[in-house]
Amino acid sequence: MSHFDFSIENIIIKAWSKFRENSFFWILVTLFIVALSLSGNIMPLAGLFTLLSYYFSAAITLMSIRYMRNEVISFNDLLAVSSMKFLHYFATSILVSVFTLLGLVLFIIPGFYIMVRLMFAQYLIIDNNIGFDEAIKKSWYLTKGREFALIGFLSAMFIIVIIGILSFFVGLLISIPVIQLSTAYLYLSLIRNSDKLDVW
Numbered sequence: 001m002s003h004f005d006f007s008i009e010n011i012i013i014k015a016w017s018k019f020r021e022n023s024f025f026w027i028l029v030t031l032f033i034v035a036l037s038l039s040g041n042i043m044p045l046a047g048l049f050t051l052l053s054y055y056f057s058a059a060i061t062l063m064s065i066r067y068m069r070n071e072v073i074s075f076n077d078l079l080a081v082s083s084m085k086f087l088h089y090f091a092t093s094i095l096v097s098v099f100t101l102l103g104l105v106l107f108i109i110p111g112f113y114i115m116v117r118l119m120f121a122q123y124l125i126i127d128n129n130i131g132f133d134e135a136i137k138k139s140w141y142l143t144k145g146r147e148f149a150l151i152g153f154l155s156a157m158f159i160i161v162i163i164g165i166l167s168f169f170v171g172l173l174i175s176i177p178v179i180q181l182s183t184a185y186l187y188l189s190l191i192r193n194s195d196k197l198d199v200w
Helices: 008-021 023-039 043-068 075-079 083-106 108-117 121-127 132-142 147-166 172-192
Strands: none
Touching: 008 023, 008 043, 008 147, 008 172, 023 043, 023 075, 023 172, 043 075, 043 083, 043 121, 043 172, 083 108, 083 121, 083 132, 108 147, 121 132, 121 172, 147 172
């Protein structure tokens, strides 16, 4: 695997620049997701809203990847994820959560390690025609040797969330899409610089 060092600062600057190009769109998308999450508190419909949250999370992941590739996106893309791709995305999300939780239960550090190594599994599912098992393997490969840098990236994203919360939560309408775009840009950067991603 070729060596590739990424700059967290440059990633955030790029994501911020792209957000500003279409800030109204991303704020509306974020408001939609927040409203959906709040609706999930309605107990009789909690299961349905949970599935919808996973689906639209997959859709926004796809939109973020396309947008950071300079592709044209619209609100129609909220329904762009096929049922089969969503099933793989959902299965991957559950597996990643279970593996991370097990790591946290055993020892805290393994949980964070697993979370970092599998952080791009859902992105790989959405961006490629692969199953959840292959996505997990490729995410493990993609993050190999970059664990500390990725922990630094996630720490920076956490700080952005805190800033959004301290801004009377209104800042979350900006920080959430910036984090989404930053992660998508990092994913694309790693993909471009990975010379053996399709070799197993």
